[in-house]
Amino acid sequence: MESPTSTLRRRTRRAALALIAVALPLAGTAAPSSAAPRTPAALPSDPGDSGKFARMNAQIAKLDKAYGGDLAKLKDAQYAAKKALQKSESLQGDLNDARSLVAQMAATQYMTDGQGPTISMLAAGNPSDMLSGYTLIEHLSQNKTAKVAQIGKLVDEQAKAHTQAQQKITELQKEIKDLLGQKKRVEALVKKYKPQSPSVGMGGVTPRMMNVKTVIDQEEGPFPTIGCVRTTGDPQDHGTGHACDFMVTTGGVMATGAAKAHGDATAAYAIAHASALGIKYIIWRQRIYDLRSPGWRMMENRGGVTANHFDHVHISVF
Known part of the structure; x- marks a missing residue:
């Protein structure tokens, strides 16, 4: 045993x-x-x-x-x-x-x-x-x-x-x-919108972006605020004065109802007049519309209302 x-x-x-x-x-x-x-x-x-x-x-x-x-x-x-x-x-x-x-x-x-x-x-x-x-x-x-x-x-x-x-x-x-x-078409776009010199006395915004800001504000404004030049975070074209954010809400609040309709109308206007204004791309509601490769496309989740552009329309110019 x-x-x-x-x-x-x-x-x-x-x-x-x-x-x-x-x-x-x-x-x-x-x-x-x-x-x-x-x-x-x-x-x-x-x-x-x-x-x-x-x-x-x-x-x-x-x-x-x-x-x-x-x-x-x-x-x-x-x-x-x-x-x-x-x-x-x-x-x-x-x-x-x-x-x-x-x-x-x-x-x-x-x-x-x-x-x-x-x-x-x-x-x-x-x-x-x-x-x-x-x-x-x-x-x-x-x-x-x-x-x-x-x-x-x-x-x-x-x-x-x-x-x-x-x-x-x-x-x-x-x-x-x-x-x-789409190389030839993009090269034609770049040639059409000749790069502009950096500006002074305008907060660093290029003349083309200043014109877009003025037109969009006149046609689709007023907005709670419009933010243009910044160098923090992911500045995209903001750091060079080639972009502005057209806010439709404040404090990182998700745009719904009238605010969402305001953003939709702003994005639609920018697309419709992109050729005349020299607009390069628009970002709205986690989607991007790039004139160099047209059509709305979903973007990766960046983890927040503002980061995903649910409270503002981003517009960049050539």
């Missing part, structure tokens, strides 16, 4: 071997044929995506200069791809850390013949001590099982993030391709 100590050792060794069968495949080591079902392997976080993204960034910088400044529509796709890549890489790091911890625990228990320091200490104790010790070991075992379950969840999350990152990169490639396909 087995002693309580022998029974404890046998059960602990069996639990350790079972854990190793799961942990070693996760760590990239071949498992015995009797191992538990293998957790799906995570996709590589960056199969050349970072290099591809860097090359596209260089291309965007050249296009930005050649196509009349701030390509906000293209840069929004660039922002989305960057965010997706960062999430994929971060999840891959979490996944690697979790796998390493499980494999380490399993290897330590295996190398000590299933008897870690806690087990060795308990082996010499009396039955009541061993009972509480066995409860502790069960608790540790459950924690390891939870860690293995966490790895499975991380695998799924990282795979989804990887797929989304590749999708965003594909969308960015499409935006670049579309702009390159």
